[in-house]
Amino acid sequence: MQRIRIRYAKRGPLRFTSHRDFARAFERALRRAGVPVAFSQGFTPHPKISYASAAPTGVASEAEYLEIGLQAPVDPRELRVALDAALSPGLDVLDAVVAEGGSLADRIDASHWRIELPGIDPDVLRRAVAAFRAAAEVPVERMTKQGRRTFDARGAVNSIDVIDQTEAPSEVTGAPCAILDLVVRQVTPSVRPDDVLSGLRVVADLEPPVPPRATRLAQGTLTAQGDIADPLEADRERVAIGER
Template identity: 35%
Template sequence: MPRYRVKFSKDGPARYSSHLDMVRFFDRSTRRAGIPVAFSEGFNPHPKFSFAAPLPVGVAGLEEYMDMELKEYLEPAEIARRLEVNLPEGYTILDIKEVADHAPALMSRVSRAAYRATATLPAGYSEVELKAAIDGLMDKQEITVIREVKGKRKEVDIRPGIFRLAGGVKGHILEINMELLIGSTGNVRPEEVLLKLSRDGGVPVDPEDFRIRRTALYAEGDAGLVSLWEV
């Protein structure tokens, strides 16, 4: 069966939909578009969609990926044209290409994610202070957070999963950029980093006041990091 990689964005009102909602939206939209999606066998068949990594509710995704299998071949441009007009507001098709049937699943390849968090600049707070807070956090050998795991509170060291952290001020906007671990080996959540910058670094912005966008997803390639579009 032909297999396609879909690059799309999820922003605006769509960022408040859950991962399960998104799967339903794509199922409904491909049906309306007359796209012959293949279904699994068994008692409860479901469309053969495979997403790279779920987005937390409230976080926008500017370059998200999913693979889907069809029962018959269609030109990628035709799939994009049909799908685009049937998706809910906030979802945009960026590109579609055919991939090899034996290509590894997206979820098994994704290893890093880039995020951009923005908030209104607090009065009197400077870029120098922000960069000092970031440097202070990155200089730590260990950064522990508390997570709920199967009903129990557990300390987790997220420092090994923070690969890059930078920030700046653009006009009245405070911006923080992160490159974090994601995938089968573990996850670091952008909200956890923002919470540490607030509590330990003194950044005077409540983490909930940031608008977070996931800007890219990466896999480990032979020559280093590559976009999931390239794997």
């Protein structure tokens, strides 16, 4: 009867929540908030929830998306508040809009990442990034569900830049920290932030002395200017037109 699209964040220690753990927590939050969620048909009905390219476990995010089907219409603003209150702090519901057509997955083809690299000199990182950009391809290995695979980490990277440590203190320690600013297109197999870091290790032997911290800042459609369009904006625009 109604579909709602939701943007949520994974912050702090909750970034270690796996996708499966979040899905269970979200279903419990739906029940606690009294949301009239619709269910699939058959012998084992499931709530109608679809997720769009969830971030890897251990990665923080400000831009995770899902869609739920409802049995009755609700006010998306009230739904956002109720679900946010029902979830643990660190799993934060940031936005909710009525789905006005199209597929949410079709509106997401790239991600914008911020990767903190404490202990790495910005000039060393710049040289590694220059070598990465100059490479025609950067083969890396990763274990997948199909076993260990080798794939190109370079081809999916739309832009990769370094933010000087004096301009961007660490979100964790507050101390100066070299930052990698990264826009990656969604391909198959997916290229994740740790794959790009593996690629920097391949081309420049870059080895961070402490674990990096990655945060997804945005997801959406990559524009010709290299920006990422908000996947919920089209729904807002259709609602605004309907209200005129």
